[in-house]
Amino acid sequence: MTAQATSIHKGWTFPLTLPRVVMLLLALAGIGVLGWRFAVGLGASTNLRDNFPWGLWIGFDMMTGVALAAGGFTMTFYIEVIGKERFHAFIRPAVLTAFIGYLLAIVGLLGDLGLPWRIYHPIYMWNLHSFMFEVAWCVILYTTVLFIEFLPIPLERFGLQKPLRLVRKIMPVFIVMGIILSTLHQSSLGSLFLMMGHRLHELWWSPIIPVHFLLTAICVGFAMVAFEAILGSWLLKHPLDSKLLGELMRPLPWLLLVTLAVRLGDLAVRGSLFAATEGSLQSWSFLVEMSLGLALPALLLFSRAWRESPGRLFSAVTLVVLGVILNRVNVSMIGMFTPNSTYIPAWSEWVVSVGLVTAGVLAVVFISENMPVHEEHEPQPAH
C-alpha cells in the first residue's frame, strides 16, 4: 500500500476527454433542473400527482442507487469478515462506489422530498412504527460509516499517518456496524412496500418483500464489483486480474439461484405464480426480471470459463445489474400502475436522474485517478 502512495503524483489530474466533457454537461444540466424544481414545485417539474406520488427519483435514484451501492457491505463481509484476504484489492473500489452511491441517493431524495430542508426531522421526531423512519436512520448512520470506511483513501493520499493509524484501529467496529446497517437499509426499502398490499401488483407484493430486497442487493453487490472492475480496466486501464475476479464471483451464481428460488417459492406458496401468465405489462416485466436478470446470468456464471473471461463475465454481471434495476423499477413504478393511474417520468425527472448518475461516475473516476483506490495486486504470501 505504501508503494502505490508514491506511484500517484502529488498534483491533481483530470484529463478532460470528450466523454467526460459530455458527462460534465449532463451533470450540470441535472443540477440546474434540480434547482429549477425548487423554484416551481414538484407539480410543474415532475409527472407526479395524487394517485402517483412516488416516481423516478424515489424508484430509480433512491431505490436503485442504494441497491447498486451494495458492493460496499457485501465485499467488506466476504473479504474482511470471512477473511478472503486474497481479494483485498476489490474492497476500496467497492467502498468508494458505495459512498458515492449513497451521497447521490441523498441528493435524489432531497430533490424528491417536498420539504427537504427538514430532512433532519427524523433525528428527533420519532415514529418507531414507520419503516420510513428506519430508512431515514439507516441512511444517516450508514453514510457516516461509509465515510469512515472511505477515509483511509484520502488519508493515504495526503500522507496523514497518525489519523490513518487511528482509523485503521477502529475500522473493525465500523465494518461490523456497516454490514448490520446495510442489511437493515436494503431490506427496509422493501419493507416500505409492506403497507401497499392494496396497490402493488401481487407479483411483487409479499409479506417477505424485505427478504427479496436483501437477496437482490447481495447479488448486485457482487455483480457491481465485477462490472466496475472490468469497465475500469477497459476504459481507464486499471489493472485487472481476471482469474482472481472470476474466483471472487464464484458465489454469485449460487446467490442468484437462491434469490430466484426464494422468489418463485414465495409466489408459489401464496398462489400468485399464475399471475405471471396474465399477459399484462406487469407479467411481462416480471418474466424479463426472472429470466434475464436472475436465471440466465446464474446459468452462465456457473461456468468457470465464463467467469474468468472479462468480456463474458461483463455480459453476465450486466444482466444482473439491469435485472436488479428492473426489479426496483417494477416494485416502485410498474407494479404500482392501476387502470386509472400510470406514470411516465417527465423530461425533467430524466435529466436529474441522468445527471446524478453521470455526476457519480465522474466522482468515482476523479477519486480513482487521484487517490489510492486501486492497489497493485501484491503477490500472494505462500501458505
Added chain:
Amino acid sequence: MTNSSNYMGMLIDTTQCMGCRGCQVACKQWQELKAEKTTFFGGGGYQNPPDLSADTFTLITFTETEDENGLHWTFAKRSCMHCDEPACASVCPVGALTKEANGAVVYDADKCIGCRYCMLACPWSAPSYQWNSPVPFVRKCTLCNDRLQLGKAPACVSGCPTGALQFGRREDLLNEARARIAKHPDHYVDHIYGEKEAGGTGVIYLSAIPFSELGFPEVPHHKMSQDAEQVMKVIPWWVAGLGAVLTGTYALTERRKRIATETAAAESQAKQTGGEL
C-alpha cells in the same frame, strides 16, 4: 390512543343523499379552501370536481346503476375515513399524522418532511398534496377537529339537509346502522362499510347497492400495518443475532490471520538463521 367505542365518527347513509353537494360547499367554506376550475364530465359523470385534492377535502361521487326498475343514482361522500389505526399515522417517519382521542386523524404541518408515504399507504388515497407549491403540505379532511373542540359537528354534517350525514359516537352510529339494516333488510345491502375495513374506521357507510359498484375499494378487515409490524418485530433480533455472528466470525478471522503472519515470520527467521550458519 384509540378506543373504537368511545370516539366520534360519521355515519353516511347513501340512500338518503340526494347529491346536493351542500357538504362540499360547507367544507370549502369552513376549511377556507380555494375553488377549483373544473369542466363538465371531467370525471365520473356529473361528479365535480373529479377527485379529492389539496383543495377538496370531501367529494360527492355520482354512480349510475341499472336494475329491473330502471336507472338509479347513488351519491356517496368521500373523504378521509378517520381509521381506528390509520395507515398514514403508522407510516409517517416523523409522526406528523395522529389519531386524536376525539376520533379525528390530524396532520401536524410543522413536522412533515414531504415524503408522501402517507398518500401511498392509505388504501383510500385520502391524503392529497399541494403539488404546485414550492412549499407543499399534505392536505386532507380533519373531521373539523377545530369544530369538534368547540363542541360542534363537522361542517359537512351541519350542511347536510337530508340527514344522510350523521355525527356521533362511533358505537352509537354502528348500532344505528345495524338497526336500519335490520328494519329495512330489502333496502340496504348487509354491509356496514368501515365497520371492519382496515380494522375499523370512524366514517362508516350504508348503501343500497354493493360497495364495489360505488367504486369503494375492497380493504382487508385488519389494521393496515399488520404485515409491517410482523417484520418490525424481527429487527431487534436480527441486529443482535447478526451482530454476534459478525463479531465472532471477524474475531476468528483476525486470529487466523495473526497466527498465519506469526508462523510465516518464524519460518522466515528460521530460514535466515539457517542461511547465516
